[in-house]
Amino acid sequence: MNIVRVGWTDLGRLKRQADGFVYCCFNRRGHRGNTEDFMDWQAFRLTIRLAVLVAAVLFVVGLPIAYWIAYSRRRWKFVVEAVVALPIVLPPTVLGFYVLVALGSRSPLGRWWQSLTGHTLAFTFGGLVIGSILYSLPFAVQPFAAAFSLVDAKLMAASAVLGASKLRTFFRVVLPLSVPGVVTGIALSFAHTMGEFGVVLMVGGNIPGVTRTVSIDIYDRVQAFDYAGANQTALVLLAISFVTLCVVYGVNRRLWLVWK
Amino acid sequence: MNSDASVVEIKKSLPAAGADFVLEVGFRLDAGFTILYGPSGAGKTTLLDCIAGLTAPDAGRIAITDRVFFDDAKGINLPAQRRRVGYVFQSLALFPHLSAEKNIGYGLARVEASERRRKTDAILESFRIAHVRDRRPEEISGGEQQRVALARSLVTDPGVLLLDEPLAALDAVTKGKIIDDLRAWNQMHRVPILYVTHSREEVFALGERVVVLERGRITAQGTPQEVMTAPRLETVAQLAGFENIFAVTVTAAHENRGTMTCRIACSTVELETPLVRAAEAGSAVRVGIRAGDILLATVEPRGLSARNVFSGRMVSLEQRDVTVVVKVDCGVVMEVHLTLAARDALELRVGRDVWLIVKTYSCHVMAGRGPQKHA
Numbered sequence: 001m002n003i004v005r006v007g008w009t010d011l012g013r014l015k016r017q018a019d020g021f022v023y024c025c026f027n028r029r030g031h032r033g034n035t036e037d038f039m040d041w042q043a044f045r046l047t048i049r050l051a052v053l054v055a056a057v058l059f060v061v062g063l064p065i066a067y068w069i070a071y072s073r074r075r076w077k078f079v080v081e082a083v084v085a086l087p088i089v090l091p092p093t094v095l096g097f098y099v100l101v102a103l104g105s106r107s108p109l110g111r112w113w114q115s116l117t118g119h120t121l122a123f124t125f126g127g128l129v130i131g132s133i134l135y136s137l138p139f140a141v142q143p144f145a146a147a148f149s150l151v152d153a154k155l156m157a158a159s160a161v162l163g164a165s166k167l168r169t170f171f172r173v174v175l176p177l178s179v180p181g182v183v184t185g186i187a188l189s190f191a192h193t194m195g196e197f198g199v200v201l202m203v204g205g206n207i208p209g210v211t212r213t214v215s216i217d218i219y220d221r222v223q224a225f226d227y228a229g230a231n232q233t234a235l236v237l238l239a240i241s242f243v244t245l246c247v248v249y250g251v252n253r254r255l256w257l258v259w260k
Numbered sequence: 261m262n263s264d265a266s267v268v269e270i271k272k273s274l275p276a277a278g279a280d281f282v283l284e285v286g287f288r289l290d291a292g293f294t295i296l297y298g299p300s301g302a303g304k305t306t307l308l309d310c311i312a313g314l315t316a317p318d319a320g321r322i323a324i325t326d327r328v329f330f331d332d333a334k335g336i337n338l339p340a341q342r343r344r345v346g347y348v349f350q351s352l353a354l355f356p357h358l359s360a361e362k363n364i365g366y367g368l369a370r371v372e373a374s375e376r377r378r379k380t381d382a383i384l385e386s387f388r389i390a391h392v393r394d395r396r397p398e399e400i401s402g403g404e405q406q407r408v409a410l411a412r413s414l415v416t417d418p419g420v421l422l423l424d425e426p427l428a429a430l431d432a433v434t435k436g437k438i439i440d441d442l443r444a445w446n447q448m449h450r451v452p453i454l455y456v457t458h459s460r461e462e463v464f465a466l467g468e469r470v471v472v473l474e475r476g477r478i479t480a481q482g483t484p485q486e487v488m489t490a491p492r493l494e495t496v497a498q499l500a501g502f503e504n505i506f507a508v509t510v511t512a513a514h515e516n517r518g519t520m521t522c523r524i525a526c527s528t529v530e531l532e533t534p535l536v537r538a539a540e541a542g543s544a545v546r547v548g549i550r551a552g553d554i555l556l557a558t559v560e561p562r563g564l565s566a567r568n569v570f571s572g573r574m575v576s577l578e579q580r581d582v583t584v585v586v587k588v589d590c591g592v593v594m595e596v597h598l599t600l601a602a603r604d605a606l607e608l609r610v611g612r613d614v615w616l617i618v619k620t621y622s623c624h625v626m627a628g629r630g631p632q633k634h635a
Contacts, residue, residue, distance in 0.1 A: 157314050158353040160340040162367035162416065172366075176357050 040233065042209050043217040050125070050213065051193040054132040058140035058189045059182075061133070066144030066185075067170065085142070087135045092198025099131040099203050123205035128213075131203040132193045140189040147181020148174055187248035191241050265290060266420070266452050269320040270310050274303060274476065283307065283317075283476040289324070289420070291450040293466045295457060295484070298473035304456045305350070307473070308422045311454070312347045313340030324420045324452060346418030348426045352409040354397040360384075360408045361393040367416040383411045387441055403434035410438070414445060421453040427462065439465050460501055463488060472496055497626055502548035503595040505626075506531075510543045519567070519620055522547060529591035532567035533623035546626045551597040553622035556586065557615040558606050568618040570594075574610050577603075584608075588616055 069081055087095055103121040104110045110120045121127035151174050159169040175182070197215040204211025206220070214237050221230035266289040273282050283303040296304050309315045311322055313329065316337055322330040329338045355363050361380055368376040384390040387407045392400045397408065406426060413421065427435045439462070446453060455466060463470055463484050470487040472480040480487045480496050488500045497505060508522035513535060520535045522545070533547055561569060572590025579585075584598045586608065594616060598608075608614075 152351075152353065154349055154351055154353040155355060157312075157340075158347070158349065158355075159366070160314070161312050161343075161345055161347045162412070163341050163344075164366070164369070165341060168369070173355060 040208075040212075040214075040217050043212050043214045043233075044236070046125075046209065046211075047194055047213040047215075050128055050132060051190045053129055054136055054193040055140075055186050055190040057129070057133055058136060059186055062137065062140040062144050062185065062189075063182075065137075066141045066148055067174075069141065069145040070148035085138050088138050092135065092196070093202060095135055096131060096199040096202030099127070099134065099199065103127050103130065103203065122203065123207060123211060125204075125210055128200055128204045128211050131199045132196060135196060135199045136189040136192045139192045140185040143181045143185035143188060144178070147178035147184075150181075151177045184248060187244055191244050194237065194241055194244075266324040268307075268311060268322050270307065270317040270322065271319040272306065272310065272315075272317040274306055281476045285473065285476075285478050286320075287471055287478060287481065289452040289454065290469070291452055292446060292468045293453050293455055294468070295455050295463050295466065295470045296473060297457060297463060297470055297487075300458075301475075302473045303476045304473055305424055308347065308424055308454065308456065311420065312345045312422055313338060313343045327419065344416070344419045346413030346416065346421040348409050348413050348421075348423045350424040350426075350428065352397075352405055354405060354409055354412070356397055359394050359396055360389060360400065360404075363397070363408055364412045364415055367412065379415055383415045386444075387411050403430055403438070406430060406434075406438060407441070410441070414449075417449070418451065420451055423453065423455045425456050425458065428458070435462075442466070460488060493626060497548040497624065501550065502624070503551035503597075504549040504554075506547050506549075506592065508533075508545060508547050510539050510541055510545065512541055513539055524592050527591040529570060531618070531623055532620050533625050534620060536625045539625075548624045548626055549594070549618055549622055551585070551595045553618065554594060554596045555617040556588070556596050556598060556602070556606070556608075557617060558608075558612070560615055561617060564617060566617045566619045568616075568620065568623070570616045570618075572614060572616060574608065574612045574614055577608060577610050579603075588614060590616055 065084065069077065069084070100122055101107060102109055103113070105114055105120050105122075110122070114120050121130065155173055155177070156169055159173050160166075164172065195215060196213065197219070200211065200213050201216055201219075204213070204216075206212050206216050212220075214233060218230050218233050218237070221227070221233065267286075268289055269286040271282065271284045273280060281303075283306055285303075285307065296307070298304055306315065310317045311324075311329070317330065317332070319332045320330065321328070321333070324343075327338075327343075328334075328336055329343050330336060355366065358366070361384070364383060365376050365380050368379060371379070381390070384393055387410065389400075389404055389407050389411065392404050392408070397405055400408070410426065427438060430438070442453075443466070455462070457463065468483070470480070470482060470484050471478055472487060474496075479493055487496065507525040508531065509525060511521045511523050511530065513520040515535065518535050519532050520539055522531045522533055523529070524531065524547075525544075531547060536545065539545065555566075560571070570590035572588040572594075574586060575589050575593065576587040577584065579600070582600060584600055584603045586596045586598060586603075588594050588596060596616065602608075
């Protein structure tokens with residue numbers, strides 16, 4: 001996985017370049033002359049890009065949140081944990097609605113973005129990324145936090161007594177001993193983002209090449225009675241997700257054996 | 261004022277299973293070994309944690325040689341990272357993902373690489389663990405793990421060393437070797453060493469001073485001889501390994517002889533013990549006798565110097581490692597420790613009539629309440 005973090009302004013440029021490339025390479029005319037007869041590789045490229053980006057951002061953002069959840073002793077920690085876990089139980093349309101409103105031109109955030117770039121984030125790839133980050137947050141943070149809390153507190157105490165700052169203790173003791181949990185969190189947030197539907201539909205708006213992800217593509221094909229196309233696309237998504245998870249749990253298992 | 265002297269004064273409330281209690285101690289810590297001795301739950305580990313900076317006392321002052329770690333009056337609380345404390349935990353807390361060499365070098369991160377290598381090599385050699393330098397903790401033996409944990413703490417040249425039962429899980433031979441290593445290190449680096457243990461052997465092997473901690477308070481301080489062999493508190497006696505403790509009533513005090521006669525409660529057995537000041541007929545005290553101080557005879561002894569000779573019957577015989585534990589009912593049940601050779605030579609068996617002999621000076625008169633300890 002080559003995870004590259006790009007800035008928001010680069011995003012649009014990168015996306016356009018990638019889409020052009022994808023279009024040239026993968027769009028071929030079918031025997032009926034209709035490009036849509038073949039699986040929409042554009043949707044796949046888009047979805048994978050989305051999932052990789054979201055997993056990368058959640059890795060950077062989720063680690064500090066998980067660290068706080070694992071080690072803080074504030075009495076209101078449970079509130080933070082509940083907020084992080086919300087996306088698991090909320091209907092995606094609820095989350096999608098609120099994200100759309102927040103990104104749209106009627107909210108302070110949306111207006112600020114509009115003043116910067118000339119348009120809102122709603123119905124853009126950037127808006128999708130934000131929505132997906134929120135939606136997949138617990139799938140990264142919870143495995144991270146669980147892994148951190150399993151690290152023996154005595155090891156962290158030993159590290160402190162030996163002169164290591166909290167940051168150094170984190171990078172040299174906690175993180176290396178939490179690799180299975182961190183890998184799980186990254187992979188789950190990747191796989192979960194791959195399979196999003198509700199939030200993506202509401203925030204993204206199903207624009208081909210911009211916000212039409214694979215899951216929405218399948219939905220469209222079913223609506224258009226293109227069951228063959230839907231089936232092919234669904235199978236590929238199923239295979240990608242399954243392979244991702246197999247790799248994760250397989251790697252996890254070997255890692256556990258090493259530490260045992 | 262000795263500039264080497266360190267002071268530890270701590271007051272901290274501890275929530276504990278059962279009843280909360282307060283850890284309240286104040287003692288001086290000189291260079292060399294100070295043994296911290298006491299039952300589990302007494303607060304020993306908390307005391308060490310306070311000195312190391314892992315937990316803060318509610319009030320007090322901790323100063324090691326000339327550095328003040330904690331002083332609530334002045335608002336000083338040095339973080340653990342800056343205290344230069346060597347702390348060997350009971351569980352060792354070796355980093356499982358790092359080799360022995362990397363474990364030892366962990367505290368030397370700020371030291372230049374070649375110097376770090378040199379120091380690590382030196383301590384690996386002196387603790388005889390150079391052959392395991394590339395192995396992870398799970399791949400080496402218990403004794404080697406102990407030595408790695410010790411080396412890790414000592415290589416940073418700490419100003420004070422805290423050891424929490426470091427030798428608990430080791431066999432006698434390995435223990436002996438590590439104790440020698442520690443003593444050698446102590447000769448070269450005269451820093452205060454606070455050593456927590458349950459073991460009497462370690463107290464005598466290492467202790468220059470002993471501090472007994474019970475339920476958060478110091479109940480005895482002094483040299484090992486003072487604290488362990490002549491305990492004045494029954495609780496200390498129990499800790500120090502007196503197997504027989506009886507509640508007795510003084511029947512007569514013999515000033516001219518320096519002894520007194522006591523009757524063991526609920527029996528007719530009379531003991532002759534050393535005279536204790538302020539003892540008079542009728543006072544109730546407690547007497548402790550070590551099982552190893554009692555002699556056993558299979559024929560009635562004559563012409564002995566000992567004043568306490570009792571006849572009784574053996575009620576149990578048990579072998580524990582290399583000691584034979586015998587219980588004899590002579591009006592009260594007394595526990596006696598014998599060697600295996602003695603058991604075989606005397607052909608001891610349960611139900612046999614025997615005589616017990618106890619020297620007057622083996623009876624230690626103590627104050628203190630507490631349940632009578634029957635053998």
